[in-house]
Amino acid sequence: MKRTIRANFDESAGTYAAYEAETDHFSTLAERLATELATQYDGTITRLLDAGAGTGASSSPLAARSERVIPLDVSRQMLRQNSFPCRVQGDFDTLPFQTGSFDAVAFTASLFLTPSPEAALEEARRVLSEEGVVGAVAPEGWYIDGTSVFEQVDRDSRSPSPTEAVSKAFEETVDTVSGVWRLDVTGEQLRQFYQIPAVAARVYPRLDPQERVERVQDLLADVEGTGEQRWRWIVGR
Template sequence: MKAVVQTNFDDSVSAYDAYERQTGRFTALARLLAAEMSARVDGPFAAVLDAGAGTGVSTRVFADRAQRTVALDLSREMVRELESAPRVEGDFDHLPFVDGTFDGVAFTASLFLVPDPAVAVREAVRVLRPEGVVGAVAPLGWVDADGRDVFADLERESRSPTGADAVEAALADEFTVTTGTWRFSTTAADVRRFHAIPAMAARLYPTLDADERVAKARDLLDGLEGTVEQRWRWIVGVAE
């Protein structure tokens, strides 16, 4: 499963960057998450781990609020895009840091990508200082004006769960958590752009190769029109 996720993101660098340039969505999520996390510490962060940093969108946001930000990602191709911050190719289930290294650990749109988020959450507990803060953002999907899942009637291979509930439950086991939902008005064209990222199209067609799955996602979403609402759950935890 992890090797598949890694390959999917290795294949996604240019499409991910193009989506971010066009929408700024991951920057917006990281800024909102950073604000929630910052509200729970005294002063700026000394050291933040950006866990699942990708090409560094979230790293740049956290770097504005921390004296030191370390980017870690499973995908060599994603993380090599990042030039400014210390970067580590690694798995957030096995963090290569000693206990108590950070006062913030942020999972911006990353913790839902593992089968069991509890493993990474325990690692976050270990590398956090006692007063540390953890934050995560996980997708809740897209809904139309009537609140219906826009994918509900679309034929695809997978109805892959978003994992938001599992992420929240894992964090709540170890931290006192606060959670909420962020809603973004999103064009149909942006939903198509999102699924032009091979790693994102994999949630619809996990068994196809990158080009095929992106092409099938484009066909699937061809008829989508107007605007829909994209929802993300945020969860911030402080040590109990």
Template sequence: MTIDGIGAAYDAASDGWRAGPERMYARMAEVLADHAPVDPLDMAGARVLDAGAGTGVAGEALRRRGASTVVAVDLAPGMLPRAPALSTVGDLARLPFADGAFDLAAAAFSLNHFEDPVPAMAELRRVATALVASAYAPDWSHPAKEAIEGVLVRHGYQPPEWYAVVRADANPSPSELEEFARRAGYAEARAVTLDVATGMDTAADLVDWRFGMAHTAPYVDTLAPDDRARLRADAEAAVAGLPPLVVAMIVLSAR
């Protein structure tokens, strides 16, 4: 079931997302695209659904590898690519596409927004022959997350209710993701964990990342410019000297 409030939250966060998280998700999308279970020769001309597309970085990575048609679908209209040749507002749980309309569905960090991702995976399987999906490894974190959340809370921020729901569900392991895919009807499923250097290396990058996420950007946006500048200075001081952002990312390929 789709979590209440999540589409509105991403919609409200879309400017902040483009100012920060988009850069790291674009790096991770390149790795996702390299693991698509489609023969490179077959990729030329492939019809791809970018499922939970956000700003469309996964679809773009697949287009660079030869996909001829990329359709982006997302709950949040503000997140969708701004030059939308083919962008549609829609829910992964009830896709407005015919059976077998696509060769590949790419679900980059979108299936983790479901308490139970199996029905959405089954819906992706209905419309696309193959699936490539990404998720955060269950034991992965970065110290900037806690450091910046602490600063935000001291400045009056409270996490929205939907974020507590997303965070309460532990991220699945590679073998759990493979099992979800089999339950969704895929005959073959393989998940691997990869370290991705995101290029978000400075204190300012780490703050751009955390301030642009859907659970924080709407709050940061409400602040007056002086308050926002004070918040940013405190957050950058809190993460000075922390390691670069390298994400342990699971990539699931299924068909």
């Protein structure tokens, strides 16, 4: 499954960057997560690991709250768009860092993409200092006019690890605080989000990238109006 996730994101760097340039959704999530991490950490965050950094939408807001950010991602193509100098290609489950190297690890919209959030969190804990903090943001769905979009059009939409599994892994590993953030969205933004092949793979995982994007666009063609994207945030230490 991980090889597929990586291939999907390698296909997605351009459309992902275009969606973010239009919406600022991921940088907004990272900014809020950075604030929660700073609240939970006792002191100044010196070294922070941006785990699943992608094109860098999360790296800049995280850098505003710490002295040094190291972006890590499994997808070479996503990382190529990330302008941070010390970016590292790697996997959550086998981080290429020494024990106790970071004060904080942030998974902005990335931990739910791994089949074992438990393994990733154990590894995050290994690279954290004793007082270190770890945080994640995971999707709770898209709501237009108060109704879940995928309840209407497709009940099989799923992530490799549901948000409940991410929350459970946190609760079993660290002391946690959690909540839900809501971002304003339009039907047009929903369609743009599902132009990202890695995102469309949640609905039609077996189709090739172009076909799956076309099928989701058909599925969402009639969604109009305004609504919200809901994201669960979780921070633990």
